[in-house]
Amino acid sequence: MARRTYNADGTDEPTTHADGPTSDGSGGPGTISRRNVMRAVGTTALTAGLAESIVGSVAAVGIDTPWLHRDGNLIRDESDNKVILRGVNIADPARLARRWRKKDWSDVFEKATDTSESNDGGWYNRIIRVPTQPQDISGVNNNLSPAHGDDWGPLLPGQIDESDMEAYFSNYMDPLVDAAEEAGVYVMIDYHRHFPVFHQPQNESDLGEYQCGTESFPNDLGFCGERGVLWNSEEQASEIDGYTEEYAAELDQELEMYWNFVAPRYSDRSHVIYDVYNEPTGPYAGDWGSPTAMPQSGNGEGGDDVDVVEQESKQYWDMWVDRAQPWIDTVREHADNLLTIGSPRWSQYTYWAPHNEFDGDDICYTGHAYTHDTLRPLSTYFGEPAEQVPVFFSEFGWAEGGGKDDFAFLEGTASEYAPEFEDFIENYPVHPIAWCFDHTFEPAFFKHSTSKDSTWEIWEYEARPGQWWQEFLYEHRNADLPGGGSSGGGDDGSGDGGSGDDGSGDGGSGDDGSGDDGSGDDGGSSGDLIAKMNPSTTSANVDQRIAFSVRDTSGSGRWITDLEWEFGDGTTATGWWNAHRYDSAGSYTVRLTATANNGDGTTHEVAITVS
Numbered sequence: 105m106a107r108r109t110y111n112a113d114g115t116d117e118p119t120t121h122a123d124g125p126t127s128d129g130s131g132g133p134g135t136i137s138r139r140n141v142m143r144a145v146g147t148t149a150l151t152a153g154l155a156e157s158i159v160g161s162v163a164a165v166g167i168d169t170p171w172l173h174r175d176g177n178l179i180r181d182e183s184d185n186k187v188i189l190r191g192v193n194i195a196d197p198a199r200l201a202r203r204w205r206k207k208d209w210s211d212v213f214e215k216a217t218d219t220s221e222s223n224d225g226g227w228y229n230r231i232i233r234v235p236t237q238p239q240d241i242s243g244v245n246n247n248l249s250p251a252h253g254d255d256w257g258p259l260l261p262g263q264i265d266e267s268d269m270e271a272y273f274s275n276y277m278d279p280l281v282d283a284a285e286e287a288g289v290y291v292m293i294d295y296h297r298h299f300p301v302f303h304q305p306q307n308e309s310d311l312g313e314y315q316c317g318t319e320s321f322p323n324d325l326g327f328c329g330e331r332g333v334l335w336n337s338e339e340q341a342s343e344i345d346g347y348t349e350e351y352a353a354e355l356d357q358e359l360e361m362y363w364n365f366v367a368p369r370y371s372d373r374s375h376v377i378y379d380v381y382n383e384p385t386g387p388y389a390g391d392w393g394s395p396t397a398m399p400q401s402g403n404g405e406g407g408d409d410v411d412v413v414e415q416e417s418k419q420y421w422d423m424w425v426d427r428a429q430p431w432i433d434t435v436r437e438h439a440d441n442l443l444t445i446g447s448p449r450w451s452q453y454t455y456w457a458p459h460n461e462f463d464g465d466d467i468c469y470t471g472h473a474y475t476h477d478t479l480r481p482l483s484t485y486f487g488e489p490a491e492q493v494p495v496f497f498s499e500f501g502w503a504e505g506g507g508k509d510d511f512a513f514l515e516g517t518a519s520e521y522a523p524e525f526e527d528f529i530e531n532y533p534v535h536p537i538a539w540c541f542d543h544t545f546e547p548a549f550f551k552h553s554t555s556k557d558s559t560w561e562i563w564e565y566e567a568r569p570g571q572w573w574q575e576f577l578y579e580h581r582n583a584d585l586p587g588g589g590s591s592g593g594g595d596d597g598s599g600d601g602g603s604g605d606d607g608s609g610d611g612g613s614g615d616d617g618s619g620d621d622g623s624g625d626d627g628g629s630s631g632d633l634i635a636k637m638n639p640s641t642t643s644a645n646v647d648q649r650i651a652f653s654v655r656d657t658s659g660s661g662r663w664i665t666d667l668e669w670e671f672g673d674g675t676t677a678t679g680w681w682n683a684h685r686y687d688s689a690g691s692y693t694v695r696l697t698a699t700a701n702n703g704d705g706t707t708h709e710v711a712i713t714v715s
Contacts, residue, residue: 165219166288167230168587169375172442174466177492178533179442181586188533188584189290190577191231192216192541192549193499196296197276198240202248205544206556209280215560216541217287219581221640221651222683224560226574228581232289233498233537234280235296235382236272238264238358244271262354269365281370290375292498292537295362298383298450335384335448337427356430363434371439379498380431380445383472384424388448389417409478412455412485420448421456432462444468444496451499452476455485458492468494471534474547475502475516482528490532497534500525501547504567514547517566519701522663525569526576538573549573562679565665574680575656575664634658634706635667635698643713646689650712652682658700666699672712686714 170181179187194200194216197209216232218225239259242251251263277293284291337352363380370376390409410416424447435443443466447453454471461467471486473479481487489495502516529536542548543555549570554561565571635658640651658664669677671684672692686692692714697707 165228166217167585169285169288169290170586171374171440172377172466172586174442174468174494177490177494179468179494179535183587185586185588186533186584187586189231189496189535189537190580191229191233191289191537192573193233193235193537193539193545195540195542195545196235196237196240197280198244198248198272199237201276207543209276210283212541213280213283213287217289221653223679226578226653226680228577229541230289230585231292231377231535231537232284233292233294233379234277235294236277237296241268241272244268244275260354261358264358264361266361266365269362273366273369281373281376285373285375290377292377292379292444292496293366293370294379294382294498295359295366296382298385335381335427336387336423359431360434363431364438367435367438367441371441373441376441378435378439378441378443379470379496380435380443381428382470383446383450384428384448385450386448387423388420388453389414409449411478412449412453417453418456418459421453422460424448424453425460425462429462432464432467436464440466442466442468444470444498446470446472452479452485454489454495457489457495461493468496468535470496470498472499473497474500474513475521476513480524482524483532486534487528487532490534495532495534496537497529498537499539500536501539501569503547507546509546518569518572518665519566522569522572526572529576538569541570571680572663578680579656632706633698633708634662634700634704635664635696636708637694637696637710639694639710639712642710643715644686646687646714647685648714650684650686652684652694652696654680654696654698658698662700662702662704664698665701668697670695670697686712689714 168181170183172179172181172187174180175184179189181187194209194212195205199205200207200209200212213232215224216227216229218227220226238261239250240248242259242264243249245268250259281291281293335355337356359381363378367378388410428445432443432445435441445462445467447457447469451470451472454469457469469489471489473482473486479485486495486497501514502518502521503511503514504517506512506515525536528534539545540548541550543550543552543560547568549562549568551561551563562568562570562574634656636655638653638655641648644650652669654667656664667679669679669682671677671686671694673686675684677684690713692712694710694712695707696709697705699705
């Protein structure tokens with residue numbers, strides 16, 4: 105799953121969906137002790153109250169984050185309330201520290217947990233998944249440059265040690281975990297390995313010339329060493345072409361070291377979930393890692409993949425369970441935190457989880473799907489297992505045109521894929537975590553070229569999942585929360601008839617009653633409107649800030665694709681949340697024009713009096 109990103113000087117460099125350029129000249133991580141709170145650029149030590157300052161600087165309306173446990177295929181809190189966690193992935197926090205990115209982990213976290221009605225807000229994430237990549241861990245003591253010096257590929261196992269882990273987690277994960285606790289959001293710590301293909305030299309004609317690294321061993325095939333990160337064990341290595349026992353042993357040692365370090369570190373933090381292995385790749389049934397075939401080359405030649413649900417595939421799931429059980433046991437030696445684990449073929453083998461489960465308590469399974477035709481319908485490949493085991497649907501999305509590198513498995517638009525994803529997520533008890541709350545890792549919510557410094561520009565609704573997912577999170581902000589209740593404040597009662605600051609409750613008083621007047625140039629009733637606005641007030645003083653949010657009233661069978669605002673003084677805007685100030689007294693008519701996927705358009709009007 106390759107992507108492309110940019111260097112500090114703006115030059116284009118190849119990358120993965122959780123990968124990026126190596127060196128930007130930024131400083132190293134510095135030296136701090138555990139849970140000292142620092143800005144993750146690694147050069148400026150801040151006070152130990154950074155977590156509190158991040159949360160206090162925005163309207164972060166969090167939730168209770170009690171211990172969670174598995175009950176059959178469901179997740180429940182300590183009072184046995186059913187819980188579903190919905191949220192986003194961010195980029196590796198050490199990767200975010202690179203100077204060219206302009207936004208470090210604290211900037212990203214602040215925005216991802218901002219529930220205010222400002223242009224920056226409206227994000228009701230209840231879980232943040234954080235990829236911790238071995239190549240980025242290896243760079244924290246080396247000016248953020250990975251040990252292998254490879255702009256592309258993941259690091260071969262065995263090249264990080266506990267000093268790297270201590271520097272990485274002290275500088276980046278400890279303050280992030282603290283900030284999440286303060287904000288009232290769960291955080292998933294993800295051992296993020298993946299990616300054995302799509303950047304070998306034989307693909308240069310497709311992807312352009314770049315430095316792919318040298319072969320690390322005779323059968324490396326020029327995969328930047330990544331051919332050596334197959335997950336199979338020493339005992340299984342003889343079944344796989346082009347593989348050596350040494351790399352299998354080093355991968356095992358790396359995972360044991362990682363979880364022996366991480367699991368006890370946050371074992372007393374109820375809001376921390378462990379993701380034991382992000383995306384085990386090969387071996388799996390078919391042309392990539394089977395004993396009888398070499399990996400498919402860039403020209404499309406090679407054998408065919410075998411459908412996940414075919415019986416032939418189950419042997420690879422069974423082999424994976426045998427391989428990964430000791431890593432789960434290592435976590436359980438230290439911690440009782442809820443944990444998840446991936447599956448072969450980039451965590452696409454979720455289907456087989458109920459047929460042969462890992463041993464242990466509170467084990468959940470992950471599933472990843474973008475626009476792969478081979479994983480449709482989602483109800484079969486991920487929905488059926490979710491009826492028997494807990495499933496975290498922890499990566500999904502699309503990118504118009506296939507994203508920066510024109511990959512078929514990302515190709516799609518909101519019109520094509522949002523309804524299917526939404527239908528699946530609504531009808532199965534999965535925990536959806538969209539990829540990716542970033543301006544570079546594809547599918548990126550925000551535009552790379554214009555989301556720098558203090559600015560964020562979200563992609564158009566059709567092009568990436570960001571706007572759709574923000575809307576979905578907002579609509580479900582009070583659903584399936586721990587404690588069986590609503591979030592801790594801010595949207596108190598909205599959507600359930602109560603009076604809330606956003607005024608979105610039917611009959612609520614939070615919008616001075618004007619938000620439900622049903623006015624619109626289509627002449628229809630309030631039920632006909634595609635969207636309605638909710639101003640924070642309809643009577644304001646000159647230069648007083650008025651916040652405007654949107655309530656989706658499109659109903660079933662259609663969804664909002666565009667929102668345009670006119671504030672009555674010549675000012676216009678777009679999007680789900682806006683704030684406006686009027687320079688002079690008078691009466692102003694604010695118009696919100698909403699367009700749906702089927703071409704319908706309605707306009708909701710509200711009068712604002714300024715004195």
